[in-house]
Amino acid sequence: GPSTPAGRVACDGGNGGGIYMDGVGNELTICGCRVAGNTGNDFGGGVFRVANAERPATDIDLSTFENNELLPDDFGLGGGLYLQGNAITIDATTISGNRANGAGGLFIGPNSSVDLPNVTMDGNTAKSGLGGGLFTGDETTGMLLNCTLTRNAAPGDVAFAGAIAGGGGMTMRNTVVAYSVAGNGWNPISCTRTLTDGGGNFQWPIDRAGGGSDDPDALCAAGAQLIDPLLGALADNGGPTRTVLPADGSPVLGAGTGCPSTDQRGEPRSRCDSGAVER
Secondary structure (H helix, E strand, O other): OOOOHHHOOOOOOOOOOOEEEEOOOOOEEEEOOEEEOOEEOOEOOOEEEEOOOOOOEEEEEOOEEEOOEEOOOOOOEOOOEEEEOOEEEEEOEEEEOOEEOEOOOEEEOOOOEEEEEOEEEEOOEEOOOOOOOEEEOOOOEEEEEOOEEEOOEEOOOOOOOOOEEEOOOEEEEOOEEEOOEEOOOOOEOOEOOOEEEOOOOEEEOOOEOOOEOOOHHHOOEOOOEEOOOOEEEEEOOOOOOOEEEEOOOOOOOOOOOOOOOEOOOOOEOOOOOOOOOOO
């Protein structure tokens, strides 16, 4: 039978609206796929993947997870994906428009590691909980490398962290967090924890809606530049997935260090812009 994710009591069943995998001895590879418009009741509107103890590989590449939803407004995690107990790599992928009580886009559960190079998370919503874009346990290790998190929201009256909830064991590098929305203006708009700072990070708007911009506990990374990165809408900018392109004159241009050799579209990086796409 299925595991009970993250030690929580299930609602009425209904994990993995699009893809369900549970148990030992299995690896999951998703490449060049679009998982869209699926629904569930409990965990993982698009994808549910739980392993037991041995942390097998979950590799996701060149894929899109969009408009998946967990239907209850007050229960469930991972509108797009729920991944637990895995060694996870998500590369050159877009997670957009997904919805759940918490972790609107992506939930990373216990006993996991996750590396996210060239990933876009746009317009995901935690309907009444935390983490519109991404929610991880603080014991999760890994890196957000050249990611773009835009227009993710946690609009509930007592909700916050529109972009990232948790993640205290992770490093952020060359990553842009912008235009997040939070319902509770006295808590951090974008992130609940300050991730390890790998440099080249940007965050906008100010880190608290009602408390000013000078509280270091509300920064997504300690050295993040608090400036509008001048990013466009999620659109077809070439390549297999939709992306968010910085404008001419954006401060993210050339601001990164140690970028991947290509961007999310597969285009060579010549200047090392922060974010998933090289202008």
